[in-house]
Each structure stands twice: as C-alpha cells, then as structure tokens.
Amino acid sequence: MTATASPAPAARTGRSRHLAGTGTLLRFALRRDRVMIPVWVAVNALMVLSMPNTIKGLYATPAERADLMRQMATNASLRAMVGPVFGDSLGALTAWRVGVYAGALAAVMSLLVVVRHTRDEEESGRQELVSSGMVGRRAPLTAALLAAAVANAALALLITAGLAGQGAPGALAFGLGVAGVGMVFATMAAIVAQLTESARLARGLTSAVLGAAFVLRAAGDSATDGGTAQAFSTGGGSSVLTWVSPLGWLENLRAFAGERWWVLLLFAAAAVVQAGVAYELAGRRDIGMSFLPTRPGPARGHIGTAGALAWRLQRGSVLGWSVGFFVAGVVYGGMADGAAQLVGDNAKAREIFQRMGGQAGLTDAFLAAMVGMLGLVAALHVVSSVLRLSGEESSGRAEPVLAGAVGRLRWAAGHLLLAFGGSVLIMLLAGLGLAVGHGKQVGPVLGACLVQVAGVWVVGGVAVLLHGVLPRGAVAAWGVAGAVLLIGWIGPALDVPQLVLDLSPFGHLPKLPGGRMEWGPVGVLSALAVLLVAGGLAGLRRRDIGG
Amino acid sequence: MTQAITVSGLHKSFGRTHALDGLDLDVATGEVHGFLGPNGSGKSTTIRVLLGLLRADSGAAQVLGRDSWTDAVEVHRRIAYVPGDVTLWRNLSGGEVIDLYGRLRGGLDRRRRDELVERFELDPTKKGRTYSKGNRQKVALVAAFASDVDLLILDEPTSGLDPLMEEVFQRCVAEERDRGRTVLLSSHILSEVEELCDRVSIIRRGRTVESGSLADLRHLTRTSVTAELAGPPDGLARLPGVHDLDVQGRRVRLQVDTDKLNEVLRSLSRTGVRSLTSTPPTLEELFLRHYQDEAGSEADDRTAEVTR
Numbered sequence: 001m002t003a004t005a006s007p008a009p010a011a012r013t014g015r016s017r018h019l020a021g022t023g024t025l026l027r028f029a030l031r032r033d034r035v036m037i038p039v040w041v042a043v044n045a046l047m048v049l050s051m052p053n054t055i056k057g058l059y060a061t062p063a064e065r066a067d068l069m070r071q072m073a074t075n076a077s078l079r080a081m082v083g084p085v086f087g088d089s090l091g092a093l094t095a096w097r098v099g100v101y102a103g104a105l106a107a108v109m110s111l112l113v114v115v116r117h118t119r120d121e122e123e124s125g126r127q128e129l130v131s132s133g134m135v136g137r138r139a140p141l142t143a144a145l146l147a148a149a150v151a152n153a154a155l156a157l158l159i160t161a162g163l164a165g166q167g168a169p170g171a172l173a174f175g176l177g178v179a180g181v182g183m184v185f186a187t188m189a190a191i192v193a194q195l196t197e198s199a200r201l202a203r204g205l206t207s208a209v210l211g212a213a214f215v216l217r218a219a220g221d222s223a224t225d226g227g228t229a230q231a232f233s234t235g236g237g238s239s240v241l242t243w244v245s246p247l248g249w250l251e252n253l254r255a256f257a258g259e260r261w262w263v264l265l266l267f268a269a270a271a272v273v274q275a276g277v278a279y280e281l282a283g284r285r286d287i288g289m290s291f292l293p294t295r296p297g298p299a300r301g302h303i304g305t306a307g308a309l310a311w312r313l314q315r316g317s318v319l320g321w322s323v324g325f326f327v328a329g330v331v332y333g334g335m336a337d338g339a340a341q342l343v344g345d346n347a348k349a350r351e352i353f354q355r356m357g358g359q360a361g362l363t364d365a366f367l368a369a370m371v372g373m374l375g376l377v378a379a380l381h382v383v384s385s386v387l388r389l390s391g392e393e394s395s396g397r398a399e400p401v402l403a404g405a406v407g408r409l410r411w412a413a414g415h416l417l418l419a420f421g422g423s424v425l426i427m428l429l430a431g432l433g434l435a436v437g438h439g440k441q442v443g444p445v446l447g448a449c450l451v452q453v454a455g456v457w458v459v460g461g462v463a464v465l466l467h468g469v470l471p472r473g474a475v476a477a478w479g480v481a482g483a484v485l486l487i488g489w490i491g492p493a494l495d496v497p498q499l500v501l502d503l504s505p506f507g508h509l510p511k512l513p514g515g516r517m518e519w520g521p522v523g524v525l526s527a528l529a530v531l532l533v534a535g536g537l538a539g540l541r542r543r544d545i546g547g
Numbered sequence: 548m549t550q551a552i553t554v555s556g557l558h559k560s561f562g563r564t565h566a567l568d569g570l571d572l573d574v575a576t577g578e579v580h581g582f583l584g585p586n587g588s589g590k591s592t593t594i595r596v597l598l599g600l601l602r603a604d605s606g607a608a609q610v611l612g613r614d615s616w617t618d619a620v621e622v623h624r625r626i627a628y629v630p631g632d633v634t635l636w637r638n639l640s641g642g643e644v645i646d647l648y649g650r651l652r653g654g655l656d657r658r659r660r661d662e663l664v665e666r667f668e669l670d671p672t673k674k675g676r677t678y679s680k681g682n683r684q685k686v687a688l689v690a691a692f693a694s695d696v697d698l699l700i701l702d703e704p705t706s707g708l709d710p711l712m713e714e715v716f717q718r719c720v721a722e723e724r725d726r727g728r729t730v731l732l733s734s735h736i737l738s739e740v741e742e743l744c745d746r747v748s749i750i751r752r753g754r755t756v757e758s759g760s761l762a763d764l765r766h767l768t769r770t771s772v773t774a775e776l777a778g779p780p781d782g783l784a785r786l787p788g789v790h791d792l793d794v795q796g797r798r799v800r801l802q803v804d805t806d807k808l809n810e811v812l813r814s815l816s817r818t819g820v821r822s823l824t825s826t827p828p829t830l831e832e833l834f835l836r837h838y839q840d841e842a843g844s845e846a847d848d849r850t851a852e853v854t855r
Contacts, residue, residue, distance in 0.1 A: 123637075123676060197676065198637055296672035297640025304650035313636065396634045400687065403598045403628040403700075404651025407620045545600040 021135035025143035029117045030150060037151045040109040043486075044155055048102050048178075049162040051094040065093060072096075083221050087257030091166030095174050095255040100217065103250045104210065106155055106182030110148045111189035111206040117144035119193040119202045122288045131287060141190060141282050145275060148186035152179035170256030173264070177253045180267030184246045185210060187274035194281035197290040204320070211324075216245040218331075246270065306406045310414030314388060318422050321381050325374060325426040329433020332370040333445075336363050336438050364514025367434060367445060371513075374430045375452030375506055376488045378423050382460035383481045385419035390467050390474040399546055408540055416464065416533065423456040441513060448512035454525040458505040459484055461532025468536030471543065549612070551576045551698050551729040552597065557606035559592055559753075566592040568753035569606070574731055574746075579724050581744035582733040583834060589753040590733045591631070594702050597731075598628055611698060624653050627691035631703035631733075633683040635675035641686045642671030648690035660693035666715050680707035692719050699723060699730045705739065717743060737830045749834065761830065768828045768836065769802040772811065777819030786810050797821075 030037070059065045065088040072085045085096045118141055121127040127140060160168075160175035189206045196202045220241030242248030246267070253263040285291065303309050389412055392398040402411055431449030435442040463477035470476075487496070487504040501507045505528075508521040552574035559567040567589050574580040584590050595601045596608050599619030608615040610622045627648075635644055645664075649655025664671055667685045678686065684707050691699055705716050713736075720743050723730055734740050740747060741761065749757040757764055769790060776797045783799065784792055788807030793800040803811045808825075815823070 294674050294677055297638075297643060297674050299640070299642040299671040301640070301643030301646035303639075303643060303647045306651070309647060312639070396630070396632065397636060399595075399598075399600060399630060400628060400633070400648060401651060402600060403623055403626070404648065405620050405624040405653070406651055542602070544602060546595070 018136040018138040019142055020139060021133065022139040022142045022146070025117075025130070025135065025139055026146050026150075029113075029143050029147040033113060033116075033147065033151075037109070037113065037147075037154075040105070040112075041151060041155045041158065044102055044105045044109070044178075045158040045162065047105070048094065048098050048159050048174075051098050052090045052163070052166060055090055055093045055097065059093070062088060065089075068093070083217070083251045086251075086254050089166065089256055091163060091170045091174075091256030094163065094166065095170070095257075099174070099178075099250050099255075100214070100247050102159075102178045103181035103247050104214065106152060106178050107185035107210050107213075107246075108207070109151060109155075110182040110186035111203060111210070113148045113151060114144045114186045114189040115193050115199050115202045115206070117147060118190065119196065120199040123197065123199050125288075127287060138279060138282070141278060145186055145190060149183065152182035152186070155179055155182065167256055169259055173253055173259040173261065174255035176264055177250045177255060177267070180264060180271070181246050181250055183271040184267055184274070187271045187278060190278035191274055191281065194278060194285065195291045197288075197292070197294050213245040213247050216241050217248040217251070220245070220248055221251070305414075306401060306411045307414035307417070309401065310388075310418055313392075314385060314415065314418045314422075317381075317385070318418060318425070321422065321426045322429050325378070325430040326433040328374060329430040329435075330437040331433075332374075333367075333434040333437020333439075336366050336370075336434075361514045365511075367438065367441075368448065368511045368514055370434065371430075371445070371448045371452060372488060372506060372509075372511070374449070375427065375455055375509075376485045378427055378430075378452065378456045379459040379481045379484055379506075381426060382419050382423045382456050383463050383477045385422055386416065386460050386463035386467065387474060387477060388419075389415050390471065393471065393546055396546065402545060408545075409537055412464075412537060412540060419460055420457060420533075423460065424450070424453050427453050427456070444513035447517070451509055451512055451517075451522055452506070454522045454529065455484075455504075455506040455509055457529035458525050458532065461529040461536070464536035465532045465539070466536070468539030468543070549576045550574065550609070551578075551611060552580075552731060553607070553609040554593070554597070555607050557593065557596060557608060558604045559589075559596060559601060560604055566753055567596070567603070567606075570750060570753055571755045571758070572748055573758070574729060576729050577724070577727050578745040579720060579730040579732060579743050581740035581747035582731055582750070583735075583737075583740065583747055584750040588750050590750065591702055592753075593750070594628075594700055594731075594733060597700060598623070598626075623651075625696050626698040626700055627652055627694040627696045628700045629684070629687045629691045629702065629704040631706055633687045635678065635683055635686065637676045638674060640672050640674050641669060641678060641682070644675070644686055645671065645690040645693070648687070649694050653695040655690075655693050656695060660689065663689040663693050663719070666719075667712060681709065681712065684708060685712070688716065688719070692723065697728060699728060701730065702733045703735060704732070705734070705736060713739070737834060741830045747830070757833070764833055765827050766805050768805060768833055770805050770808055770825055770827055771802050772800070772808075772815075772823070772825045774799045774815055774823045775821040776815065777821060780815070780818055783811070783814055786814060 055065075059068055069085045069088045083096060083100050086092055121130070121140065131140070156175035156179035158175075159178060160171045163171035163174060185206065188209055189202065192206045192209075193199075193202045196205065220239035220243075242251060249263055249266050252260065254260050281291065303312055389398075392401075392415075398411065402408060427449040428446065431446040434445045434449070438445065459477075459481055462480050463474070466477050467474040484504045484506060487501060488506050505525050508525065510516060510518045510521070550573055552572060554570060554572040557567045557570040557572075558565070570589060570593055572582070572593065582590055582593075592601065596603050597610055597615050599615050599622070602616055611625055613622050615622060635641070639647075642664075645660060646655060649660070667689055669682060669685045669689060673682075675683075684704060688704060691701070691704075705713050708716060717739060720730055720732070724743075730743075732740065732744060744761070746758070746760050747764065748755055757767075776799060779797060780794055780799050783789060783794070783801065786807070787810070788804035789811060790802040790804075791800070799815070801811070805827075
C-alpha cells in the first residue's frame with residue numbers, strides 16, 4: 001500500500017452505484033407527470049380546504065356541531081361511511097368528513113405514480129433502454145418512490161398551510177397523515193409491481209388492497225360501540241379493525257382532537273418496511289420478469305370475430321365493475337335507514353340531501369343520493385370502456401384487425417356494446433345490491449338505477465364522439481367524466497350557480513326513488529346519447545386510422 | 548395479365564407534411580413486387596392507403612379490382628397484411644392471435660398453419676408480452692402465410708428475424724408465388740428483394756422514381772468494368788457514357804452507362820485485354836444512387852434556404 005490517493009473502496013462505489021442516475025430519473029418522472037401530479041394534488045387539496053366553510057354553512061353554531069357529534073356517536077351505519085367524530089371544532093369535523101376520502105385519493109395518486117414508473121416502464125420495454133445507460137439497479141424504483149414522495153409532500157404542505165387557520169398542530173397532523181396514507185400505498189404498489197408482469201394487474205391488485213383497507217376501517221368504525229367489539233377496542237373507542245387499515249390510522253391520529261402524534265410512526269414504519277420488501281424483491285428478479293409467472297395460453301384460439309375479441313379484452317373489467325357495484329349497493333342499502341335518522345335532525349343538511357336526492361322522505365332521499373353517486377361513478381366505467389377503442393388504435397393493435405374483413409363500425413360495435421350495455425348491467429347490479437341491503441323497494445330502486453343510465457350514456461356518447469372526430473383528444477373524455485363527477489359531488493354542497501349544475505346530464509334526471517318519474521329528460525338525454533354515438537361513428541368511418 | 552394493385556397519382560398529407568406526392572404503383576397478379584425507398588419516403592403510408600386505413604387526399608387506389616377505401620371489407624377478405632412492428636394483446640397467446648387473424652380474413656388452412664408454426668419454430672402457447680420482437684413478427688407471418696387469400700401485403704416483415712428464419716421466410720414467399728399468389732414486399736433488405744422479386748418500384752419523397760424488372764432497371768444504370776490490358780489504354784476518356792475513369796498503368800477501372808458498354812469493350816480489345824471483370828449494378832447500387840440523389844437534393848434545398 002502506498003500513500004498515494006487511491007480510488008474509493010470498491011464496496012462503497014458498488015453500493016452507491018446502485019442508485020446512479022436516480023436524480024435524472026426523478027426529474028424525468030416529474031417532467032412526465034407534470035400535469036397528472038398537480039391535478040391530483042390540487043383536486044385533493046381543494047376538496048379538503050373547501051370543507052371548513054361547507055361545514056360552517058351547515059352547522060353554524062358550536063351547539064349545532066356538538067349536536068352532530070352526539071348524533072354520530074349513536075349511528076353505526078353513517079360512521080361506517082365517513083368514520084367517527086372526535087371533536088366538534090371545524091377542523092375536527094373537516095378531518096372527520098373528508099379524512100377517509102383524502103387518504104384514499106392520495107393512495108390512488110401514489111399507486112398510479114409508482115406503477116407508472118416501475119412496472120409500466122418494464123412492460124413496455126422502455127426500461128431496458130433506460131437501464132442500459134448509467135442507471136443503477138435500484139434507481140428506477142427509488143425514483144418512482146421519490147416522485148410519489150414529492151407529490152405527497154406537496155399535498156401535505158397544501159393541507160397544512162390551508163387548514164392552519166383551524167389550528168396549526170391539527171393541520172400538520174392531518175396533512176402528514178394524508179401523505180402518510182399515500183406513502184403506505186406507494187410502497188405497497190412498489191411491492192405489487194414486483195409480483196405481476198402486467199401494470200394493469202398491479203394497479204388492480206393495489207386498488208383491491210385499498211378497497212380492503214376501506215372496508216376494514218368501515219367495519220371497525222361501525223363495530224366500535226357495538227357490544228362485543230367494545231371488548232377488542234384499544235382505548236378511546238376505536239375497534240382493533242381500524243388499526244389494521246392505514247385509512248383507520250388516519251382516524252386514530254385524531255387530528256384537531258388531541259393529536260396522537262405517535263400514530264405517524266405507524267405510517268413511517270409501514271412505508272419503510274414495505275419499501276424494504278420491494279427493494280429485496282426487486283433485487284431478486286431480472287428486469288421485465290415477475291414473481292407471479294405468466295401462464296402459457298392455448299395453442300389454438302376460438303376468438304373469431306371482432307366482437308368476441310372485444311369481449312375477451314373487456315370481460316375482466318366488466319366482472320370487476322359488476323362485483324364492485326353490487327357490493328357498494330349492498331353497503332349503501334344497509335345504511336339507508338340509519339343515515340336518514342341522522343340527517344333528519346339538521347335542517348341545512350336535510351336541505352342538501354334533498355337537493356341531491358329530491359323529495360322529503362329522507363330514506364328515499366338518501367337512497368336517491370347514493371343511486372346518483374353510483375351513476376356518476378358508472379360514468380367513469382363507460383369512459384374507460386369506450387376509450388379501449390382509442391387504446392387499441394394507438395397501440396397499433398387495431399390495424400391488423402381492421403386489415404381483416406372487419407368494417408370499422410363492426411370493430412367499434414363490440415367495444416361499444418360492452419361500454420353501453422355494461423353500464424346498464426352494473427347499474428342493475430347496483431340496484432339489486434341496494435335492494436338486498438335495504439330489504440325493501442326492489443322495483444323503485446332498480447328503476448331509479450336504470451334512469452341513471454341515460455346520464456351515463458351521454459358521457460359515454462361524448463367519449464365516442466371525441467374518439468371518432470378528434471382521436472388525439474380522446475383522453476379529454478376523462479376530463480368530461482371528472483367534471484361531471486365534481487359537479488354532482490360538490491355542486492349541491494357549495495352554492496354553485498344553476499347554469500353550471502345544468503352542464504351535467506345527471507342534474508336533469510329525476511331524483512329517484514321518492515321523486516316523480518319524468519320521462520321527458522330521460523328521453524331527451526337518451527336521444528342525445530344516440531346522436532353523440534352516431535356522430536362519433538360517422539367520424540370514425542371517414543377518418544384515418546392510427547397515427 | 549390482370550393487375551392486383553393499381554395506384555395512380557396518390558396524394559396524402561398529414562398537416563404540412565406531404566407523405567405521398569403523386570405516387571404510382573402497379574402490381575401484376577401473380578408477381579412478387581418489391582417496394583423500396585428510404586425511411587420516411589412513404590412506403591408505409593402507401594400500404595395503409597391500400598388497406599383502407601388512411602384515406603387518400605386525391606388519386607386512385609385499386610386493390611384486386613376494387614376501390615381500397617369504399618370496398619375495404621370485401622378487399623380485406625382476400626388479403627393478408629403483416630406490419631413491420633407487430634403488437635400483440637398481452638393476455639392472448641400467439642396461437643389465439645394467429646387463429647383470430649386467420650378468421651378475420653378469408654379463413655385459415657389448418658394444416659398449413661401447423662406446418663408453418665413448426666417451420667418458424669414458434670411456441671404458440673406463449674402470451675403476447677413474452678414474445679420477442681422476432682417472435683411477434685412470426686405470429687403475424689404464420690397467420691398471413693396460412694390464410695386463404697390472393698394478395699399478401701408485407702411491410703418490412705422480416706425485421707427482427709434471425710438469418711435462419713429469414714431463409715424460411717424467403718422460401719415461404721417463393722411458395723406463395725408458386726401457388727399463384729401476389730406479394731407486395733416492402734423491405735430494406737436488398738438481397739431479399741433481389742432474391743424474391745420479379746419487379747420492383749423505388750419511391751422517394753412520396754413519388755415513384757423507378758419501376759420495372761431488375762433487368763430493366765439495371766439497363767438504365769452503369770456497369771462497372773475492371774480490366775488488365777496489354778498496353779496503355781487509348782481514348783477511353785473521350786468515349787460517351789464513361790464515368791469515374793481510373794487508369795493505373797495498364798489497369799483500368801471505369802463505370803459505363805450500360806447501353807454504351809459495347810463501344811468501351813471495342814476500345815479495350817483494340818488495346819488487347821489480359822483480364823476483364825464486368826459487374827452489373829447491384830440493387831444496392833441502384834438504391835444508393837437514389838439515396839445519394841436525395842442527399843444531394845436535400846443539400847441543395849438547404850443551400851437554397853440559406854441563400855434565401
């Protein structure tokens with residue numbers, strides 16, 4: 001050994017090289033997500049930050065708010081939907097009202113970001129080219145997690161700053177909690193992305209975990225004061241089930257109601273452990289490979305028509321949506337009576353529920369509000385299903401099919417049948433679920449769900465029109481569905497001008513059950529949907545394919 | 548002989564780019580027709596117009612005697628298409644895709660399908676994403692060769708195939724020709740085109756610049772001659788049609804317009820010839836000439852732009 005300067009020890013170089021290029025990849029990821037992440041963060045923050053004013057409008061005096069809190073304590077089904085109330089301050093009520101949803105939105109954003117920059121890249125083959133450069137083995141996963149961390153940090157910052165007026169410690173706890181849920185699901189997605197070969201499946205599985213977390217928390221909250229569950233509850237009246245779910249941790253953090261700061265450690269621990277598992281798994285596999293192997297398929301095929309192909313491509317998602325809508329229906333149906341009781345005591349809340357749901361019968365109004373909400377979500381299904389056409393076309397898979405003896409209309413018809421027929425199917429199943437959960441009014445509830453289809457079809461029609469006439473702008477259909485969702489969701493609570501509410505097709509539908517059936521608007525909307533589809537198909541027939 | 552493909556005066560623009568600028572193409576029934584041109588010259592655009600996927604701005608395109616746009620579906624019953632970059636559905640096996648493509652056309656010859664799967668050494672049970680580039684091409688090639696059709700439209704079909712598979716492909720095309728089918732083969736592999744094609748069309752910037760049999764095309768270009776003479780050459784430089792003359796003592800190398808070859812040979816034999824090689828232009832040279840022309844005219848364009 002001489003005293004001359006030697007290169008850094010090999011071991012250290014080797015390890016640091018695992019992360020080579022992370023900074024570049026992170027900047028690249030953030031650049032690619034420069035629209036997606038800000039939109040997710042902004043929508044989530046807006047939802048949270050608009051809530052104190054909304055609650056103030058509904059429950060103006062402390063006495064009213066204390067009353068609401070007392071009511072909630074005795075209403076299991078509503079607690080299951082939004083969680084328990086821990087305090088009667090505006091901040092505590094905000095955390096109560098939107099906490100679960102803000103956490104869920106952060107989770108969805110995070111899982112999309114992580115899968116997009118890990119498994120998506122490998123599946124498309126782009127990762128190979130990137131990894132052939134000066135990019136360490138752990139750099140892609142690290143960059144993806146950091147991108148999610150940046151998004152969640154921005155969200156935490158906005159929420160903390162925006163709610164600081166309600167109490168700085170609570171605002172900080174709530175902001176960090178929401179971001180914590182996001183990071184738990186970011187690292188969860190990082191694990192799942194190692195397991196599956198398909199990005200779509202990775203997103204689906206992580207979303208299923210999120211759904212399970214939601215159900216566990218809901219079950220835990222509704223059980224909290226319910227006899228035997230009390231025995232398992234770990235102090236402060238929270239059932240043990242809520243400690244199993246990251247969404248439950250967010251409640252147990254008790255922002256604005258005597259923050260339990262140590263709960264934040266749970267988020268940190270879970271994120272660190274899951275990230276560790278993800279890195280460990282990633283280190284044990286080759287690029288592009290997965291732990292759940294792809295099984296071989298049949299050597300001969302039975303798919304012989306464009307319609308059969310569409311069914312084969314969409315059957316999985318039709319099944320998923322069907323199950324989801326039925327379960328959601330059962331859950332909401334079960335809550336209907338309890339919810340009506342609670343709302344009945346507050347004049348302003350009753351007014352809002354009635355604006356969303358129509359007539360005075362509060363159980364009916366609640367059911368109508370839920371039916372309306374499911375209709376709005378079904379609009380997302382119809383858009384994703386219609387845009388399969390767009391995906392097939394831009395990926396180049398449509399070309400060889402259309403180079404066969406398949407007319408363009410026939411090719412589109414298969415997917416459109418599943419999109420438009422599928423929305424009838426899932427709304428029917430939602431109605432069946434509601435009827436099962438509620439235990440009465442089978443006919444009216446089913447009818448109410450079918451009426452929503454007219455609104456869903458209009459949104460689907462817009463998607464078909466965009467794909468037919470402006471193929472490059474077809475993704476704008478998501479924007480339309482999102483706008484309709486926002487108008488329907490937040491519109492009634494805020495005093496949005498009627499002009500804006502009228503933009504959504506769902507605003508024109510009769511509020512059922514409970515309201516009077518009006519065939520006029522339903523007929524007009526259905527006719528409009530038919531026109532939009534016809535316009536889109538006419539455009540599709542005339543335009544260039546692909547490119 | 549009837550025409551399988553007749554294209555005349557085809558124009559197609561994408562925004563401000565003129566992809567096709569009055570393109571003509573004639574493919575006779577039963578021939579293997581090579582379709583050549585540099586990247587971005589409009590080959591794939593032409594093919595996609597022939598498939599009725601793109602609508603031409605003006606000009607006529609007839610395939611198997613029908614209009615390629617209005618009668619697309621009937622035409623497609625009798626043609627098979629292989630794109631240069633095959634994308635498959637992630638969750639469908641190769642075998643399922645082969646059978647689907649076949650059924651979407653005129654139908655599939657089962658025996659030939661199985662035989663082709665064997666010859667191309669393709670595992671039909673693997674799923675879409677797990678195939679390599681070459682294997683994805685094989686899926687589309689097997690489906691095309693096993694389909695019961697009259698015309699095959701192949702757009703750089705062998706990209707990603709190894710040399711052994713390339714040979715299988717060439718044999719398959721030869722078999723198709725023997726069975727009386729027509730093949731339009733767009734390719735960059737000139738040896739492949741030289742081997743397989745009866746006639747070729749060379750396009751550049753959306754326009755056909757040469758079309759004919761290889762013999763015809765060769766006739767229009769220069770032959771290179773290398774000779775060892777008995778004495779110093781005399782008067783070669785004055786002969787018409789001689790280019791790139793290079794004299795090193797008694798060794799002579801030159802290029803000559805093929806229709807002027809006779810005079811050159813006469814002049815050489817007057818001096819006395821010890822050895823002589825005369826090479827007809829390869830397709831590569833034909834092709835390079837057009838490439839170089841293009842590079843030249845592009846340079847001109849640039850100068851023009853600068854001086855303006």
